[in-house]
Amino acid sequence: MPDQPLRCDVLVLGAGLAGLRAAWAAAEAAPGARVLLAAPLAGPSGSALANVNARLGVLAPPADAQREALAARILALAAPGRADPALVAALLEDAPARVAELAALGVPMERTQGGALRLHPACFAQDHACAALLTELPRAHALLAARARALGAATLPGLAATRLLAGPDGAACGALLTRLADGAPVAVAARAVVAALGGPAGLFGATLAGPGSLGLGPGLLDGTGAALAHCGCVQFFWSEVPGGAFFRVHTLAAPGAGLRGPGGAVRPLPPELAAHAAARATHCPASWGLPDAALDRFLAARLDEAGTLAVALADGRATRIAPWAHSGNGGALVNPHGATTVPGLFAAGECATGMHGADRVGGAMVAAALVFGARAGARAARHALAAAPLPDKMFTDLMNNPREKPAPGARTARPAAAPLPADAPGALLTGDTHYIEIIKQNTLIALMESPSPLEEAALRSALTVVRDLHTID
Numbered sequence: 001m002p003d004q005p006l007r008c009d010v011l012v013l014g015a016g017l018a019g020l021r022a023a024w025a026a027a028e029a030a031p032g033a034r035v036l037l038a039a040p041l042a043g044p045s046g047s048a049l050a051n052v053n054a055r056l057g058v059l060a061p062p063a064d065a066q067r068e069a070l071a072a073r074i075l076a077l078a079a080p081g082r083a084d085p086a087l088v089a090a091l092l093e094d095a096p097a098r099v100a101e102l103a104a105l106g107v108p109m110e111r112t113q114g115g116a117l118r119l120h121p122a123c124f125a126q127d128h129a130c131a132a133l134l135t136e137l138p139r140a141h142a143l144l145a146a147r148a149r150a151l152g153a154a155t156l157p158g159l160a161a162t163r164l165l166a167g168p169d170g171a172a173c174g175a176l177l178t179r180l181a182d183g184a185p186v187a188v189a190a191r192a193v194v195a196a197l198g199g200p201a202g203l204f205g206a207t208l209a210g211p212g213s214l215g216l217g218p219g220l221l222d223g224t225g226a227a228l229a230h231c232g233c234v235q236f237f238w239s240e241v242p243g244g245a246f247f248r249v250h251t252l253a254a255p256g257a258g259l260r261g262p263g264g265a266v267r268p269l270p271p272e273l274a275a276h277a278a279a280r281a282t283h284c285p286a287s288w289g290l291p292d293a294a295l296d297r298f299l300a301a302r303l304d305e306a307g308t309l310a311v312a313l314a315d316g317r318a319t320r321i322a323p324w325a326h327s328g329n330g331g332a333l334v335n336p337h338g339a340t341t342v343p344g345l346f347a348a349g350e351c352a353t354g355m356h357g358a359d360r361v362g363g364a365m366v367a368a369a370l371v372f373g374a375r376a377g378a379r380a381a382r383h384a385l386a387a388a389p390l391p392d393k394m395f396t397d398l399m400n401n402p403r404e405k406p407a408p409g410a411r412t413a414r415p416a417a418a419p420l421p422a423d424a425p426g427a428l429l430t431g432d433t434h435y436i437e438i439i440k441q442n443t444l445i446a447l448m449e450s451p452s453p454l455e456e457a458a459l460r461s462a463l464t465v466v467r468d469l470h471t472i473d
């Protein structure tokens with residue numbers, strides 16, 4: 001059991017892009033309030049600021065015409081999930097200002113010779129040159145962390161949240177965490193909590209997520225009874241095995257390319273799949289809602305027991321590929337202020353959804369982390385100042401006996417889920433061995449006599465993702 005709890009006004013969980021921006025906003029909105037930022041690592045972590053590509057696209061549509069066109073594209077891409085037009089509008093409205101703010105802070109970005117931001121087309125939106133590029137991510141981390149600290153936010157590195165706590169009234173009131181160095185439990189009481197925990201990709205054996213990406217967000221948020229959506233809509237990139245180098249899957253439709261059989265013979269893709277190649281070339285992740293997902297489904301259905309596929313390229317090169325988990329499109333449903341359906345609980349970045357649906361435009365996630373990180377942090381600070389702290393004794397009881405299930409009625413905001421038809425585009429990769437692997441590994445953990453809080457949280461999260469895989473709100 002934890003000793004005495006730490007206390008704060010706003011607890012931010014996760015020190016990636018969304019968490020740092022939220023801590024900055026909370027400290028700025030409520031000078032003098034105690035803002036704590038807890039995360040597993042002290043240095044750059046997560047998929048944005050510790051990104052393996054060392055650069056990040058971020059949507060920054062410069063004018064109304066681009067914003068309108070992008071909004072239409074984002075909403076059209078949401079099926080078989082749903083994006084909320086109000087959240088999409090907030091995203092596109094605030095994104096240029098949030099990017100300009102980073103530039104003013106000194107975060108390096110790619111620029112034209114004239115000094116303007118160089119804008120690029122984005123995945124799923126090749127007609128829209130609206131994405132700026134952040135180029136030195138460790139520097140971006142240092143500048144953001146310094147800004148949050150200068151405003152008074154304090155950091156607690158070396159900790160991972162394993163449970164979000166709610167008081168008897170159902171409102172968020174803190175979290176239980178594990179100190180990674182020795183497994184010791186730590187409790188933090190808070191008047192408002194911002195979940196900025198990143199996405200689920202870290203749960204997968206083959207992942208592109210950055211260091212410190214534990215993938216616990218879906219399960220932690222589900223445990224509070226917050227309404228969630230799109231948790232099964234994980235983005236997969238076809239990548240080479242071993243190594244994980246990105247593989248342009250549409251090139252398998254080129255003459256001379258195809259699947260390699262046991263004797264090395266090359267079988268071309270069926271002609272009806274080759275017809276999807278041009279559309280598939282316009283986005284790196286496999287789609288959940290576009291017709292070109294037929295190409296990914298065909299390949300996924302032919303993965304071997306290790307989850308890989310032998311392929312040949314048009315130039316004769318042979319390699320193996322596999323779907324690697326990149327990021328998620330699901331999480332807690334939030335309102336334009338980043339508030340979840342649980343009072344006092346806010347979510348931002350990759351563990352929040354609604355500003356995109358099942359698929360999302362490239363650069364939209366980094367923009368969402370900045371926009372909704374800032375909005376959630378500011379609103380959480382305001383909420384904290386108005387909320388009465390939980391009495392000490394009540395919090396200590398709760399911390400020692402956290403409720404197993406959310407309060408009755410807390411889940412009423414969850415939208416009804418309908419099973420996906422087997423042939424729906426969203427059924428992509430449902431037979432994927434990686435998902436099966438998750439269930440197997442985590443079922444084993446569940447069977448262990450006393451799983452650690454971290455293992456238990458990973459199990460909850462994996463089950464939340466898998467449960468949603470066959471249901472789209």
Ligand SMILES: Cc1cc2nc3c(=O)[nH]c(=O)nc-3n(C[C@H](O)[C@H](O)[C@H](O)COP(=O)(O)OP(=O)(O)OC[C@H]3O[C@@H](n4cnc5c(N)ncnc54)[C@H](O)[C@@H]3O)c2cc1C
Pocket residue numbers: 013014015016017018019038039040041045046047048049051052053055056057058159160161162196197198199208209210211212213214215216217326327348349350351362363364365366367369
């Ligand atoms: C290789 C790669 C390239 C990408 N490129 C782009 C791109 O160009 N444009 C784009 O828009 N998106 C891109 N994405 C997606 C984007 O980077 C992420 O969605 C983005 O990082 C989300 O920011 P975040 O702050 O929500 O999460 P993260 O940056 O992942 O940060 C999560 C934070 O939470 C911490 N954390 C995790 N678990 C816990 C816990 N239990 N308790 C406390 N803290 C915890 C982590 O350590 C980390 O500090 C890319 C992703 C990958 C993997």
